[in-house]
Amino acid sequence: MVEVVQIPVLSDNYVYLIGDEGTKTCAVVDPAVAEPVLAEAQRRGWRITHILNTHWHGDHTGGNADLKAATGCTITGPRGEEAKIPGIDRAVGEGDTVTLDGGAMARVFDVPGHTAGHIAYHFAEDNLLFCGDTLFAMGCGRLFEGTPEQMFTSLAKLKALPDETRVYCAHEYTESNGRFALTVEPxxxxxxxxxxxxxxxxxxxxxxxxxxxxxxxxxxPFLTAKSVEEFAARRAGKDVFRG
Incomplete structure (x- = not known):
């Protein structure tokens, strides 16, 4: 059984530690910055052995180099964005697995849309999903590099996971997302x-x-959309929503 620690950073980002008390090791998911991550790991007596990046954006990879320099950790990231991930050691994609030092294993999903090579990590045994900027509470990521078709397919892949899955996304966007959702499904x-x-x-x-x-x-509303066209219309509406 792993323990997940949430570290708020920047204005609305979340970085996560996936810790194992037996081995006193942990992985870091999407470190925007290094200092608070190192401080929290030290406070808990955990040694950082891995970084798991979901995509290349700087608010998800900005701490990679400093964390690797401080700990010697292994950096895993998306195969489709390998050239953009600072310090990457292992590139992974759909169907690959990542095993942490304590034995916890994640399956990798390709979930393009927000970026072209975005991935997610699903720890099935622990019912945990780390999905970066693909799925948010009552929302989804903007389509910076992908198409509505890609994101619709990516969300369908995540939607197929068990209801009891705990979703760890990378931003605190929930209240704004919910205000938009209420305009779609009042x-x-x-x-x-x-x-x-x-x-x-x-x-x-x-x-x-x-x-x-x-x-x-x-x-x-992005998970309840019944077609790509309906999804695309909702995504376009959210892009200009100011409520």
């Missing part, structure tokens, strides 16, 4: 109830991530 009672919980949590300064995939299947 009669969705489950969505309205979720937004009440989200607003209350944020008013207390609490994170809304991780979240249960099963809940998102009922309340995320």
């Amino acid at each position: 009669d969705n009672a489950r969505l309205a109830a979720r937004m009440e919980d989200v607003r209350a949590a944020r008013s207390r300064g609490e994170p809304t991530v991780p979240f249960a995939l099963g809940l998102d299947k009922q309340t995320n």
